[in-house]
Amino acid sequence: MKEAFKIIVVLTVICLICAFFLSFVFSVAKEKIEMNAKRAIEEGISKLAPCAKRVEEIKLKDEVVYKLFDEQDNSVGYAFLAQGQGYQGKIKILAVVDSSLEKLEGIEVVESVETPGLGARITEALFMEQFKKLTVIPKIEYVKEEVEKDNQIMAITGATVTSKAVVNILNKRIEELREELKG
Amino acid sequence: MAEIIESKIKMKKEFIKGLWKEHPILRQLLGMCPALAVTTSAINGISMGLAVIFVLFFSSLVVSLIKKVIPPQVRIAVYTVIIATFVTVVDIFFKANFPQISRALGPYLPLIVVNCIILGRCEAFASKNSVLVSLLDALGMGLGFMWGLFLLGSIREILGFGSLLGVKMMPPEYNPLIIMILPAGAFLVLGFLVAVMNRLELRIKD
């Protein structure tokens, strides 16, 4: 009986000590992590919409959307975070759209674990440039050859799945925004 | 006096063996998962190496301290929980202070928890030797792991991206070998590295 008792005591005590130690470390570092996340978003926004001076957070369902205002305090557009399933894992995109939700100011891929050299090329400026001043209505489309309409972008050769994922994630999020803001 | 000197030599031997003779990746073939996955660039290699040293050092310390108390049935469970705790500390530390490294390492930082080196060293070494020796062994193994990762990372970065530590190395018309970044390239490069290591070991022996 002693053996079994010893097993139970040792494992549970070790777990408790680790739990306490971890939660203590986490609570110390929690603000810093949030601060980092906020700073990353602010940097992204300032890069995408230089004219935005003031940022106001609006809570929509469980996501946060940032309303942007320039010096004269009239709204310049919205910045939002959209994420979804890419080819290999999660893709997180920060995008800025004008206040009428028709044109994209630009996007920045914040986080992605796509295959290096192929899917990962969505994080390069070349791909993200295409989204500058891209019209969003009815919705963004991707093409394999050259672009005709102004709501189309060219997919990266060899990474069509990832490019399609980026387009779908943006379309879905903008659709949600349209109902929430218009409704 | 003799034992002190003798034990000093033993200590030095324990430390040195991790760097070359019993190199964790190239000789013992432990800790391959992060070694192959993360080394798409030299920077990743170094940061993963540093994280492994930290975790290996502290887990060997804790394991060698409490090794007498742990009943054999729960030995693996307890060791892995301790290792997991230290890895989470490293993960939180990287997220707080170096967000871009934490993004670069991505899902592979937690995989140190199941990194065969750490449990391998704890199971085979720290649970059988005194504290100081296991710490030296941990440091040796950690440093060995790091330079192994750095070497692997730089080879793959030079061939795959044409740059080293972000600095352009190759002439512009060099089009990078994408395979070096893909999993297949990692296996091949490591295979040849292990072969080179065997060759060197052979020349030293005869």
Place this chain on the structure above:
Amino acid sequence: MKNLILIFISTVLVNNLVLTYFLGICPFLGVSGKLESAFGMGMAVTFVMTLATSISWLIYHFLLERFGLLFLEYVIFILVIASLVQIVEMFIRKFSPSLYQSLGIYLPLITTNCAILGAALFMVTRNYDFLESVVFGFSGGIGFSLVLLIMAGIREEVNYADIPYAFRGAALTLIIAGLLALVFMGFSGLISS
């Protein structure tokens, strides 16, 4: 239902945990010497991985997410996996000592098998629902065993070949694994979701 089959095929062939995500390389190199120990290892890993992903999903959704303890993620998952492997080790030791003998050192190494924790973490990042994560765990195990058996078959042939001294043993296994990874990359066009 279609989605489950899709996950199964993609995890076994397209995104094989061993060849595309480098998970579980240590036992992959170590145990793939003989066919029956490879099979034993494959089955043990499949069993543990299926159970681990399902239990981890339950704990993740009902305990971690509700109390917002995401930082505990790694510790809890590895605790589940370590205990499961300890149970599997006891069962194998009790009911088939010969398999226990041949798996030897590699049984505890299953716990450090990155594939199992990797599968649990991928299940979280891809936020599968319960049924999907069970299928994902099971297909991950099958994919691991498949590649392990292929490698064991090749290595049993390679023993009779005349290999230069430096490449004997692990170096050649790694190069074979590299070629296998290339072959498995051929499957990537299989699923265009």
Place this chain on the structure above:
Amino acid sequence: MKEVQASLLVLGLTGFSFSLLLAFLSKKLKVKEDARIEKILSILPGLNCGACGVSGCRVFAQAVVKEGKIFSGCLPAGEGMNKEIAKALGIETSVVKRKSVAVCRCGADDKEKKVSCLYQGPKTCKAADLIGGAIDCLYGCFGFGDCEAVCPPGAITVAKGKVYVDIEKCIGCGKCLPACPSNLFELLPLAENLDTYYYIACNNREKGVNVKKVCSRGCIACGICTKGENSPFYLKDNLAFIEYKKIVENEPLEEAKNKCPTKCIMKFTVHSS
């Protein structure tokens, strides 16, 4: 502070439930194994090197407990640990000494062995023995290292076609005897009083003139070594042998070694206790 209580509760609970499960199972699935095996295993270095002549430490521990005595001793562990094992078993142990050492009855290297055809088969002695033709001498050593591969303590190294046995490392387990297809290895018995030993490094049973054709170091059965008074050498089908029981002191052996025309009588000394 909420996190601290929550994490304590969650991790503590999971740890507790799994430890309950483990404790219960460890009792139910108890494999009835002698406790002493675990004790011995903790003393052993755990290298699974096979130097004790058995496949691994766990097998060695089980065998020691079953037989109740240390049959071949754990070489990497050295004397200290063997005494500890004996203490753990509660038996006293005579100082573990090896009873014999392996020697190879072919001392010619690549230059001395004549080779008249190019052998390209698999580089193992077994294969060479099957196919034949790797070396002209039908009794000689192929030099592909089957013995080196099988020697548990790694005492045998094959360099330039010649077999070198590291006398200090050899534990006399005899695994090299079956490994060599030409049966060139023999276990030379170690006597208490002697520390230098002699053996004939040739196995060729052809007439002297044929031996000369295939090897410059082979024994041509000239019989000079058998001439001295009470010399332990004797000739049997064109090959010299030593009668180890008849050896009184090394004088006649040393004399025969110098007189041997083809220098195929070898000598080695044993240093450790």
